[in-house]
Amino acid sequence: MLLRHTSKEVKEREGLTINPAKTCQPIGAMYAALGIHGCLPHSHGSQGCCSYHRSTLTRHYKEPVMAATSSFTEGASVFGGQANLLAAIETIFSVYEPDIIAVHSTCLSETIGDDLQQITRKAKDDGKVPEGKHVIFASTPSFIGSHVTGYANMVAGIAAQFPVSTGLKKNQYNIIAGWMEPSDMREVKRLSKELGVKIVLFPDTSDVLDAPQTGKHVFYPKGGTTIAELQSAGDSLASLALGPISAEPAAIALEKGCKVPFETLDIPIGLSATDRFIMALSKVASVQVPDEITAERGRLVDVMADMEQYLYGKRVALFGDPDQLFPLTEFLLDLNMKPVHIVSGTPGQRFEKQMRQLLDERSPETNFRNGLQADMFLLHQWMKNEPVDLLIGNTYGKYMARDEDVPFIRFGFPILDRIGHSYFPSVGYGGGLRLVEKILNALMDRQDRDALEEKFELVM
Amino acid sequence: MEANIHFPDPSKVREELIQRYPAKVAKKRAKSIIVNDPQLIPEVQANVRTVPGIITQRGCSYAGCKGVVLGPTRDIVNIVHGPIGCSFYAWLTRRNQTRTESLMDANYIPYCFSTDMQEENVVFGGEKKLKVAIQEAYDLFHPKSIAIFSTCPVGLIGDDVHAASKEMREKFGDCNVFGFSCEGYRGVSQSAGHHIANNGVFKHMVGRDNTPSVGKYKLNLLGEYNIGGDAFEIERIFEKCGITLVASFSGNSTVSQIENAHTADLNVILCHRSINYMGDMMETKYGIPWMKVNFVGAESTAKSLRKIAEYFGDEELKAKVEEVIAEETPRVKAVIDEILPRTTGKTAMLFVGGSRAHHYQDLFAELGMTTVAAGYEFAHRDDYEGRHVLPSIKIDADSKNIEELKVLPDPELFNPRKTEAELDALKEKGLEINGYEGMMKQMTKKSLVVDDLSHYESEKLIEIYKPDIFCAGIKEKYVVQKMGIPLKQLHSYDYGGPYTGFEGAVNFYKDIDRMVNNPVWKLIKAPWEKAGNGAGLAASYVTQ
């Protein structure tokens, strides 16, 4: 037993988090900044945070993840980090030549009270930012929220600092990506193209964190939203924010700055959320949904119908991030499965409400908790009390899955031990199909493994 | 020894590495980029601050303390006091394996504990929450020990983790609670955290259990963290030789081993950087000498075993060690003989850690490969140049704030295992007693030594030298591989290993052979790219 000290009896905790179902803000900010073309993320704090964030993103993507750090030492911690950041900006522009430096704070610089707005302005005033180059920032203290908050803050920072409203509207729409994989962002672009809607997608990590092997390391890979695209986002007709927690703050910033109206949607994971996305996009842009998309949808529904007997009533435990968990839970319900336990370390009443509403309507007996102490230890205890047929979550779930001998599907962040998430989307109808395939494989492999010899089936 | 590999003009390389830097940065970096001469051993600037903005390999002192030194001991509940991230990232990512004797034994390594500090804890102080967390950990698990690790914000808001630990320790009575002020901003790298960890383990753990350990040849293994099962292989060899391992610092270790460590008669040190403080302190307090060994590489393993036998000076042990070496060697030889023709003459670069960039050169030498450039991520000058430079190392502001424990001989337990004369005689025989000669003495003339290599420098080095393999960590892995050069991770071993001892050598030979000769590196260009694309293809079709 790997988690042999996890007892069945649930006791409320107030101080100790065990096996967290979240991590800290800056890693989200770093990920978001990588979705801007020519951008180097910069971690304003001690070296350790930056090193950890880069390592974790690298393990998740098996791709280069470049980011710089202010390398605080004790002196900087006492006297403030301004000198470090100014020096860093100078060094970065001369050595690594990015178009943009996206600075995020860390717990340390937040605790000291460094003002990123003031320091980055000073860098410009002091001539440390070359002509045509940019330094943007987002405040990302980890003692608030989670990695999802950090992502949202950086995307909002991008939305507040680049788009300009020229007064001339462009026939295009912004799609603000919530925390999604590069594959998902690519799929959102494909779907929009199918619909014939011109979009500006940001951030966009496709062609950045799934870069091809060419024999050359391209420091700033071909992908990422460009500065020109970002600037033009201020003239778009409307924005769709995919993810109430991870994307909406950017839509709000854009509305505030450039008066671009917005609508917030869920990340299009599963059938219903994808339906809402396609409907919203076709409505806002007044376009007809092409037959090809209807057919894609049909293929998903077809599989759901054909394989329903293997899905019905299967009990699922899941953990992860709000903007994924909500549509995923909804999808499981559409599949006639039973979400039994759900945790997310990311706090927030909005998510809690959204989830409660869904569950009250369709699965009132589900255990659900988010925020402090809503961790994998609690989830594991719940699983010991009310066993499940399937576990869905990031790589850390494999320890619980092994101990409880439960089939396990990797979904979310981080996935440190498998590939695929960056290449094959889980959004859209195709993504839904991929999820169903994964779920069926996990459940049916288990059925095959456990079947008595006389009950072993050839055709299923 | 001069390698028969052609080196580019090293002084020109140096110029190229620093040319893009702003003047001040270039001046600083130049002192850390040194052309080696094993006879003279030039000075290398090491253990100094990384320039802000430079993309560095380095991490923080918390990583060195909690991640490296304390992490591998399985029955301590390690609570990270701070916001969630620091604890999350150090959760199971270092691959320090552990093996309990039974399912009943404590093993907290798969768990991640954090106080998950919130804004109000930062504003009003987090000590109260910390104490609640310690209480909850105690109530849930009843561990032998609970260790508390401070992260950056904790030091700034002034939480006293030591006072909180003491209070809880006294309250529990049967659980040893102690804290580490290993905030990430201390020192300039993981190295500060090693030192802080050594101090804490020495103060709070070593010497708590005076039960005499049993065995004829009793030693502790220091600076071995059981990545990929390295310690398991060393344990296997020790057992075969009849050597008793009292405690390991800290791969595959337990609290009670460490508490009893001072009853051993020798400390052997693998990773000098992370644990030499412990060796020195135990020598002063208990009279246990330490000796530098290396179990990376088959020949190095044999050599180290012989040194250990020589130290104990016992003919029976010497004979046993020879027997074990004779028994293990043939299978190693069979593998290397088969592989050697495919690896001989190839080149390697190693930029990693505080000892591995040195130790793994032995394995590459066994593979017939030359190390053209190497450097550490967080070592000090003594790891490069040898311990004789210690008195000349300047103590700067960043080192000054890391406590040096004042250690005195223990009035009861101090018992010199060897007399001065005996130690001198052993040193005469080439044993590195209380000493370490460093990396540079072993490296060829004109090879390049670079401390705290930056991303920019690594790309330049690869462009210039085109090594057959590059060794570093996860952050460098895919960058280098995108350049078409295999990268061997020497922190995590690319999830392979063990690489120590005889079995480890065999594993490493095979892995390197596989990596440098993998057909994938020849598949990078598409056939149409090789054929000149477009026009070329069409033309040949027409003419056929």
Ligand code: SF4
């Ligand atoms: S200090 Fe804060 S930002 Fe840094 S790793 Fe820890 S939680 Fe994350």
Ligand code: SF4
């Ligand atoms: S906050 Fe400090 S202790 Fe935590 S990872 Fe960052 S540098 Fe290390």
